[in-house]
Every structure is written in structure tokens, then in C-alpha cells.
Amino acid sequence: MIDEKLRFTPNDLIENRYRIYNGDCIEVLKKIPKKSVDLIFADPPYNLQLKNELYRPNQTKADGVVDDWDKFDTNEQYDKFTKNWLEACREVMNDEATIWVIGSYHNIFRVGKIMMDLGFWILNDVQWHKSNPMPNFRGVRFTNATETMIWAKKSETQKKYTFNHNVMKQLNGGKQMTSVWNIALCTGHERIKGDDGKKAHSTQKPEELLKRVILSSSKEHDIVLDPFSGSGTTCAVAKKLNRKAIGIEKEIEYIEISKQRLAQIDTDDYKDIQLKEPPKEALMRVSMDSLVSKNYFDIGQTIFTKNKKHFAKVLENGTIQNDVGIGSIHQIGAKILQSESCNGWMFWCYDDDGKSKLIDEKRKEYRVAYAG
DSSP states (O other), X not given: OEESSOOOOTTHHHHSOEEEEESOHHHHHHHSXXXXXXXXXXXXXXXXXXXXXXXXXXXXXXXXXXXXXXXXXXXXXXXXXXXXXXXXXXXXXXEEEEEEEEEOTTTHHHHHHHHHHHTOEEEEEEEEEESSOOOOTTOSSOOOOXXXXXXXXXXXXXXXXXXXXHHHHHHTTTSOOOSEEEEOOSOGGGSOBOTTSSBSSTTOOOHHHHHHHHHXXXXXXXXXXXXXXXXXXXXXXXXXXXXXXXXXXXXXXXXXXXXXXXXXXXXXXXXXXXXXXXXXXXOOOOOHHHHHHTTSSOTTOEEEETTSSOEEEEOTTSOEEETTXXXXXXXXXXXXXXXXXXXXXGTEEEEETTEEEETHHXXXXXXXXXXX
8 A cells, every 4th residue: 555645643553554655764764663673674875875886897788876866965975864864763663663774885884873872772783695696897896796774672671672583593494693694695586577578676685584574573564664655565565574664765666566566465375484483482493304203294205385386205214305305304405495495394395194294293293202
């Protein structure tokens, strides 16, 4: 839903879960009720200050960020803009909320200082390492292969905030996730293009990035806000992860893109990525190897994806094998999805007297039997 005029209370999002407001983010934020938002992801203008066009060695023109919304006359003007929108964001954050701000070397140090001056307390600086960065065509410096995300709470004295530690471990194959995230730039079918075949938005972020942000620091049904909504990636991923979402965007063409994007998402298609922080009593680690050794799965048993397009055989050590290789349920799932990660427990199924059941059901049975 697109709202030209703001008439919003948190309860509005119970039935109408996804709203995008057209307008200046600072003015719109002032109209949102104070302390009503659980999580903010902000992808503000980077103030890239590009002076010349970019060309590849073969003299073809490279796509740079030349949009008017990224241009500021002076650093002082940019700092004032940054301070104003951060202040407005802080007002709408509830007392357990956190904020993520992404940027490059052009702006992130200025943003970080302003955040600290305003009283935000930094929890992490997460490095997005791009596995397919744009080269430095002139060869005069290192290729810029990272962007920085600052994750912060409202103040040093804030006692509570959401961090789904075990959800992130699930995404990372059972290991604690670090603050370096290796994720490809948004390309291929995920990259939204206009009728002319060119990028619809010059800085569209990959959904995997937002998936980790939202899963790590919010709960189901929380309100996630993006004050620079752009092509709607935050709202789209929030919908897939069963969160409510508010976007704010000045450019009406981007709002139209977001509207179409949200309309195409059926939340039921994304049950496998709607991970929840398990209760403490259910945190006993269970491996496929354990399930095989206790005969919850037979050696050579076939497991399959929910759409039954992919099948795999269970091996003696708990790994699985199919046409993409041998590996864990998570590794093979990720290869099939062509994704950085996959929760194999929610991806693979087994046959139970003619009914398909997630292999996670076997893990639950094991926990009940052996937790004591």
C-alpha cells in the first residue's frame, strides 16, 4: 500500500502490514508515533562525489551512481542532513530497538561520528565483503570490495535489544557468525531492471544482506522501518520473513517498483527462511550424523526438497549426496538455491507413510528423546 498522506498508528500494521510513504524521510519520520518501531535499516545517500564518468579498459561506460539524490554541495550540508534524519529515526525507535546504517568509505566515518555524538551506542561494525565487486578500472588504487554497516542501540544505557544469536548460527552452518559477511552484489534475476533493460535503481542491495540484518535483530511481527526505501528491498525481505514494514521514499518511480515487488511475494513460499530463535530448552545441538547413528534416518535414504525437484541420498556420516555434490544438508541446499546460506533442516523433507515432512521433525524427536 502507498500512502500519500500519513495516517499511521502501530495497530494499523496488523491488517495492513506493509506501508510505503512518499515524501522526505525527515518530514515523514516526524509524523510517525514516537517509540513505535522495533528495527531500522537505513541506506542513505553516500555522497559519492563522482566528478568524472567511469569507463572500462575497453572504453565501454560503467554504471556509476550519478543520481541527484546522492549529490550534496558540501560536506557540511551532508552532515546536517545526516544529523537530522538520524535524530528523527531515534525518536521513532522504541526502548529496545536497534538501527543499522550502511555506507562506504565516502560517508560512513562521518555518519559514525554523528551517531556517537547523538548518543547512539555502536554494537558492531559489520563488513559486507562483496564477492563480485566492481574493479578499479583506472588501476590507481585497491578495488573497493567492502561496505560497512554500523549496528547500534539508542544509548549506552539501553538494557535490552534483540539479537538472535542462534538463528545466525543456523545460517552459518552451526558456527558463530562473524562481522564479515561475504555476499555477492545484487545481480541476475534479483536485479530489477526498467523497460530499457538498465538498472531500475543504481544501488539496489542484495536480499541476502537484508535477510541477515532482519533475522539477526528482530522478531516475527516486529515493525521494520527503512527511511530510504529505494527499490523496496527491506520491505520485500521483511514480508518474506513475516515482519511488518514501513518504507519512506521520495522518488515515486521507486515506490511503483516496490509496490509491484511486494505484490508478487507470497509469504507462504518463504517458510524455510522464517527462522526463529529457539527456546533455551530446545538448544541442544543435533547433527545429521547423530540422527543417522540413532537410526532416525537410514543410510541411503532419500530426502527431497518441498517441490520435489531435487533429491539426495543420506550417507553414513550424515552428509548427503546428489547431482551437485556431497556435503551437509546446509551446503547442498545453498548450492541448489545458489545462495550464500541455507537452513537445511527447513529445506529438506522425508517421506512418512506418503506424507512429506521436514527433516527438522526428526531433529525435534531426537531432542525429546535425548535432552534429559
